[in-house]
Amino acid sequence: MAVTSQRAGTEAGGTAPMTHRQIMEALSGLLIGMFVAILSSTIxxxxxxxxxxxxxxxxxxxxxxxxxxxxxMTATTPLWGKLADLVSKxxxxxxxxxxxxxxxxxxxxAGSTGTLIACRVIQGIGVGGLSALAQIIMAAMIAPRERGRYSGYLGATFAIATVGGPLLGGVITDTEWLGWRWCFYVGVPFALLALVVLQKTLRLPVVKxxxxxxxxxxxxxxAAVSLLLIWVTFAGDTYAWMSWQTFAMLGGTALLTAVFLYVESRAGEPIIPLRLFRNRTISLASAASLFVGVAMFAGTVFFSQYFQLAxxxxxxxSGVxxxxxxxxxxxxxxxxxKLITRTGRWKGWLLAGGMLTTAGLGLLGTIRHDTPYWHTALFMAVLGLGIGMTMQNLVLCTQNQVTAADLGAASSVVTFFRSLGGAIGVSALGAILGTRVTGYVEDGLRALGPEGAAAGQSATAGGGIPDLDLVPxxxxxxxxxxxxxxxxxxFLYSAPFALLALVVTAFIKEVPLKSRTVAGDTESESAPEPTGTPAGTTTG
Structure with missing residues (x-):
């Protein structure tokens, strides 16, 4: 442990980079933690x-x-990021x-959907910390030029958890003696393992x-994000889009946002330092992440309904x-x-990712319940290629702009906007899906005639998710x-958001990746250093 601590301290000074083996030892627990976070969303x-x-x-x-x-996850990500700049990561x-x-x-x-939703809020707070801190800790240990190589490991972890999650969740749900509740229990041993591994291997400099x-x-x-999402979820269903509830909620969101900006402009340690947005790359990457979030979560949340219900x-x-x-x-x-590490160039990958994501969502907008599977598989592959090129690299280009003092805040800003886009997207698209499905069902039942319509209304009574095995x-x-x-x-409604992300990305100026960690940097293009001066450094 003393050796690991010494390495971390040396790296903090920017004089001797860690070897690949040393980095992988420190990242092992972090990758397990990321696996747990992603698994909880996909399983x-x-x-x-x-x-x-x-x-x-x-x-x-x-x-x-x-x-x-x-x-x-969205609401707490900035808080986790700011805390990472102040205390032990x-x-x-x-x-x-x-x-x-x-x-x-x-x-x-949980015994009801309300209880389950409340428990998911607690889960999301933990996931917000794991998602933000994974990027921050990587940036504290690895130079931007080398970080692309290790972002691949994060990408691999994301892929394994994303593939393994639905498969594991499906098997658990289909296994009578387990049941869906074990979808929430199965990740706990991995989380405990991550705690042990992190305690033994992770040593980072802590600025006092x-x-x-x-x-x-x-x-x-x-509060602003919550009110916005509540409006998006219920507008068009519980109340009309143009209603007093809409004006009240949007007005409340605008007021809370204005007060937030005022508070942040005067806070000594703001949760989101507004000065970061003076940097063009950070501003544009945040906007692109917002739009990417809509596309990314739409591509993972609604496939289960398509394969199981359509x-x-x-x-x-469905997982397979x-x-x-x-x-x-x-x-x-x-x-x-790997190629970004080799060349130091990243913008081309962002542009290609934006084009593929837009194309994938547009193609998926043409599928029907009887579309040949190989067509759907091809469209999904195109979407996956695009998201893989975009997701991590938006964080990477942002981290390349800041010093160690702002690393946590800057990283969490991009993650925040991506999560915000995903949350808004899932809420709005879920509401759209419910409305569109209802309309299609009503049209289909009318086409069946009086007897068919009566049978259909009986089968779909209650407005819940139908059990197709019980429907004649x-x-x-x-x-x-x-x-x-x-x-x-x-998917078709998601495609314009991916296109907007592509347009925004085109205006980001490419800055070659640095060859040293932010812990060793003394300059930042984003803004002056914070007013607080580090008093000392320890490891933890």
Whole structure:
């Protein structure tokens, strides 16, 4: 341990980089933690239709089980990032794991959709810490020029958890003596293992500073994001888009945002330092991440409904069916990371990723319930290739602009906007899916005639997620067609956001990656150093 600590301290001084083996030892626990975070999001994807059916929820509950975790993850990401600039990153990542474990255990005991959603909020707080801190810790140890190589490992972890999650969740759900509750329990041993490994291997320099957490800013941004997502979820369903509720919620969101900006402009340690946005790269990367988030989460959340409700696959086979998208993501993130390390150039990969993501979503917008699978697989692979080239590299180009003092805040800003885009996207697209499916079902039932319409209304009574095994023909065909068309519409509506991300990315100026870690930097293009002066450094 003393040797590891010495290495970290040497690296902090910018004189001797860590070897690949030393870095991998330190990253091992971090990668396990990332695996746990991603697994918690993907393992329930194919189990959700069964979960919502068992707990008696509808499309709104389906969406909020996903959105609740994204919301808490989004709202707390800036706080985790700022804390990482002030206190031990190792301690923070361990706290994040413990919060995630608590949320997972409670979620497995949930007896209603409301309780499950509340437990997912707790899980999301832990995931927010793990997602933000993984990028921050990597940047603290590895120079930007070399970071592309290790981003490939993160990409591989993401791919394995994304592929393994739906498959594992499907198998657990289909196994009678386990059941879907084990989807929440199964990751706990991995989280405990990550705690042990991190305790033994992770040693980072800790700058001793007076900790001044901007709780007012954290509360205001959380409230603004929450109010916006509540409006997006219920507008067009519970109340009209043009209604007093809409004006009240959007007005409240605008007011909370204005107060947040005022508080941040005067805070000594702002949760999101506004001066970072003077840097063009950070501003544009944040905007691009917002749009990428919509596309990325749309591509992972709604496939389970398509394969299970439009094509009649089991949860297990639904996970198998998404492998082409994950294979594309794994391939592009790994290959692009290695080539970026070799050349130091990254913008071309961002542009190519934006084009592929837009094309993939546009192509997926043409699928139907009876589209040949190989067509759907090809379109998913294109989407996966695009997301893999884009996701990590937007964080990388941002981290290349800042010094160690702003590393956590800058990294979390990009992650925040990506999560915000995902949360808004899932909420809005989930509401759109519910509306479109209802419309398609009503059209299909009318086409069946009076007797068919009566049978269909009986089968779809209650507004919940249907159990296709209990629905007779020809009503089942109507439902499959409705979900096939509805999910395709969701992908089609997501494509313009990917196009916007591409346009924004085109205006980012490419700056060659640095060859030293931010811990050793003394200059930053983003802004002056914070007013606080480090008093000393330890390891932890």
């Amino acid at each position: 329930i994807s194919n189990a959700l239709p069964q979960i919502i059916t068992d707990l008696g929820g509808g499309q709104s509950a389906y969406t909020w089980v996903v959105t609740a975790a994204l919301l808490s 190792k301690l923070l990542v361990q706290i994040a794991l413990l919060i995630w474990i608590a949320g997972s255990l409670l979620a497995g005991l 500073r007076d900790v001044k957490v901007d709780w007012a800013g954290a509360t205001l941004i959380s 094509r009649g696959l089991s949860p297990t086979m 069916a998404t492998i082409p998208m994950i294979a594309g993501l794994f391939l592009s993130s790994t290959v692009s990371g 023909e020809p009503v089942r065909s109507v439902l499959e067609s409705a979900y096939g068309n509805g999910v395709a519409d969701v």
